Amino acid sequence: MDTDLYDEFGNYIGPDIESEDESEEEEEERPTGYGEEPDEVEMEEEKDDDEEPSDMQVVLHEDKKYYPSAVEVYGPGVETITQEEDIQPITQPIIEPVKKKKFSYFEQDLPKTTYSIEYLADMMDSSSLIRNVALCGNIHAGKTSFVDCLMEQTHPDMKKKEGKDLRFTDTLFTEQERGVSIKAAPVTLLMDDVRSKSYLVNVFDTPGHVNFSDEVTAAFRICDGVVIFVDAAEGVMMNTERLIKHAVQEKLAITLCINKIDRLILELKLPPSDAYFKMRYIIDEVQNLIHMYQDEGDTFRVSPVLGNVCFSSSYYRFSFTLLSYAKLYSDSYGGVNEYQLAKRLWGDIYYNKQTRKFTKKPPGNNIQRTFVQFILEPLYKIFSQIVGDVDTCLPSLCSELGIYLNKEEQKMNVRPLIRLVCNRFFGSFTGFTGMCVEHIPSPSHNAERKVRHLYTGPVDSKLTEYMNDCDSEGPLMVHTVKLYPNQDATGFHVLGRVFSGTLYANQQVRILGESYTLEDEEDSRQGQVGRLWVFESRYKIEVNRVPAGNWVLIEGIDTPIVKTSTIIEVSGNDEAMIFRPLKFNTSSVVKIAVEPVNPSELPKMLDGLRKVNKSYPLLTTKVEESGEHVILGTGELYLDCVMHDLRKLYSEIDIKVADPVVSFCETVVETSSLKCFAETPNKKNKLTFIAEPLEKGLAEDIENEIVQITWPKKRLGEFFQTKYDWDLLAARSIWAFGPDTTGPNILVDDTLPSEVDKTLLSSVKDSIVQGFQWGTREGPLCEEPIRNCKFKILDAVVAPEPIHRGGGQVIPTARRVAYSAFLMATPRLMEPYYFVEAQAPADCVSAVYTVIAKRRGHVTQDAPVPGSPLYAIKAFIPVIDSFGFETDLRTYTQGQAFCMSVFHHWQIVPGDPLDKSIVIRPLEPQPATHLAREFMIKTRRRKGLSEDVSINKFFDDPMLLELAKQDVMLNYPM
Secondary structure (H helix, E strand, O other): OOOEEEOOOOOEEEEOOOOOOOOHHHHHHOOOOOOOOHHHOOOOOOOOOOOOOOOOOOEEEOOEEEOHHHHHHHOOOOOOEEEOOOOOOOOOOOOOOOOOOOOEOOOOOOOOOOOOHHHHHHHOOOHHHEEEEEEEEOOOOOHHHHHHHHHHHHOOOHHHHHOOOOOOOOOEHHHHHHOOOOOOEEEEEEEEOOOOOEEEEEEEEOOOOHHHHHHHHHHHHOOOEEEEEEEOOOOOOHHHHHHHHHHHHOOOEEEEEEEOOHHHHHOOOOOHHHHHHHHHHHHHHHHHHHHHHOOOOOOOOOOOOOOOEEEEEOOOOEEEOHHHHHHHHHHHHOOOOHHHHHHOOOOOOEEEOOOOEEEOOOOOOOOOEHHHHHHHHHHHHHHHHHHOOHHHHHHHHHHHHOOOOOHHHHOOOHHHHHHHHHHHHHOOOHHHHHHHHHHOOOHHHHHHHHHHHHEOOOOOOHHHHHHHOOOOOOOOEEEEEEEEEOOOOOOEEEEEEEEEOEEEOOOEEEEEOOOOOOOOOOOEEEEEOOOEEEEOOOOEEEEOEEEOOOEEEEOOOOOOOOOOEEEEEOOOOOOOOOEOOOOOOOOOOEEEEEEEOOHHHHHHHHHHHHHHHHHOOOOEEEEOOOOOEEEEEOOHHHHHHHHHHHHHHHHOOOEEEOOOEEOOEEEEOOOOOOOEEEEOOOOOOEEEEEEEEOOOOHHHHHHOOOOOOOOOHHHHHHHHHHHHOOOHHHHHOEEEEEOOOOOOEEEEEOOOOOOOOHHHHHHOHHHHHHHHHHHHHOOOOOOOOEOOEEEEEEEEEOOOOHHHOOHHHHHHHHHHHHHHHHHOOOEEEEEEEEEEEEEEEHHHHHHHHHHHHOOOOEEEEEEEOOOOOEEEEEEEEEHHHOOOHHHHHHHHOOOOOEEEEEEEEEEEOOOOOOOOOOOOOOOOOOOHHHHHHHHHHHHHHHOOOOOOOOHHHOOOHHHHHHHHHHOOOOOOOO
């Protein structure tokens, strides 16, 4: 029976799938290729498994039969597959369409601009005409809407395409849905100042939510100045204060934008004089904060008179400085010197109409200050006449202001009409550009300060000189700070700033990671740059080269980069060192454990974790000893966004998430009750330590790098002597900070030359320091970092033969003796605390107190917000009790309260974690004194450790005998 199938032309198609019982002879005679006769192919009955199939054999693989000779007919790269019945599920289409992942708004074509792209590219060569600016401020201060205003002025078609609410830099779908910026997004624009001179302004729009302050840190790194946005109605908020402090620490020029001034008119309905005092109060508050955080001797001021304050309403599309407003008077009346007028438009200055002079004393009772008279009153009149009887007032208003409206525009609703009239009256944002140009230095002027602050190499090298000059002809130095996923989230593009030299497309470069040093060059790779772009958030302008002073988006070098990197030329720049890794103003204290729903998809999840780790600057991912994969972030919203990206963008699998927990720290509150010693396994060396708590504030000074271990011994000694009253010997004998170089613990050599051979001790110094670093990274209570602890070396017996004092002997012993000294010094757990700022109406304040009290929190301050009906409540809440706090707050206040919370400090958990008399019962809330024990036990369980701390692990037999003699067995189990 003929069971083969042929088409109408007699060509062989394949076997009949119904003929299951063919004999071996028939199988041998079955043709294997398209268009061949059956008797031309002979198959061997038995074949060795190790032997490769010949070109004419059927290859069996996973229920599929491949006929290689089909390649001869269809060409290379084409395979013919014959499948058995029921292999493919009925739900799966035979030919699946190619799935295109899209998670962000992106324009393929370059939109129309008011300037030519070639002109923009040419401007990149003039570093003196470039300004690198970050827009930052509290959430909903109007930064993204402000960038929309800039885009509408430079991209005339943008508004018509997208409608009124553009949110141009919120490119992710999730950002648009949530109504909050998640990623910092750069935009490069060509803008004019008051004198119509063009400048290339690189603007970085940053998130305002305090959870995403890591994005702000990355943006600050490649900017020369910041514009602090403050909502005129809300005033200076918690995150505003933190951002000002951060900008001062990063040595950035600071300017101020008081945004949403329309709220003073339409919402708060303040009279013009009260609105003036409200804005003046905001400026004074910002000035006081800058003064508080800047170095002694600095006298930086923000003032509208100086020109570094602008006023704007991003919703109604206008912005002005005193100078740009004075220019309106100059253009209208002529003969007015706008520079002289601008100086007289702020402060206690009055205009006398009779004498036509400005005076410092009011000429009459009802005379207002010049800012109110010349700026606020005209603005109030524009708003009131459009909001009022528009039919009668609008024609006269427009004719007075010289604004033409057609019939359709006159019929618009109130809000769009105010927006249109204000936009045409104030014109483009020349005042904002002028403020940036005058008060934020260009890359060439700021290069020296920037390099001194960021570069880890010597300040007097030839390479540093090139960077200080922002020399486009010098050796290549690029600092990259952020990675942006490409369209389908399979790879990343790298954003950075060129500090010297010129980066070319398709150039071979060397990429130095954050761990790179001249001694250890392991963290460096060679790579080839792909295309280069000027990044405009929703579209990219491709360029062939990028000179020094500019931002650049780079393709093709993302593989070795995790967070930040330094890019140099392949050869000839061997002395180059890296730029510092990012220094964040907050910590990742909230953690969640993740695992795939389907265990076989673990590799996909690991790849997703690697990618999401690149995408978020502050995110940390690690594997605990129990094998669970842990993600650490700043808060609930942050981790929610991380998990969305992990599931939808980077791994595309279902992932289970454990309940959120927090990081703890371990500390001591007393000095060790006895000297703790440990011998090395070969019994040739013996180390004696004690542990004691550090002075208050010292741990924070080390973490904030106010004091650094790399300082010369004399300078280090002076710091500890003068600020913390250490004696000279101890101050000069500091060996290390730990863990790492900025860890909040200190190792001190407290031995005397008369008792210890210092030469032998210094020979094992590196090993002891390594043991100390290892010990402080994972403490004995529940393998959490040790904090606020000083370890003193009191005695050391070191073997004279080098073979007996190797690292393998000394390092574990140093760790063990550090642990035993720690356990003898009354150990305690520390938990992280959030600082919470809530705003609510007066009648909701009691509800806010109730919610905070239920979560072990305590209120530190509540006060009315000046010039508004709201109260501001400031409080501290333990992070472990903060999950769901915002939801509770909104529930209790019917949605009237709004709060922000950010990590503030570590605090000791009440109770003794080693008190064995405490019994932890499941599903029962513990009294406050039992919390430390509960946290320790549950953390140990989660990490797969034994229930309690066993001192057998950390104490030698001689030490245990010593403990027994002195009767200090405490509660430690054996």
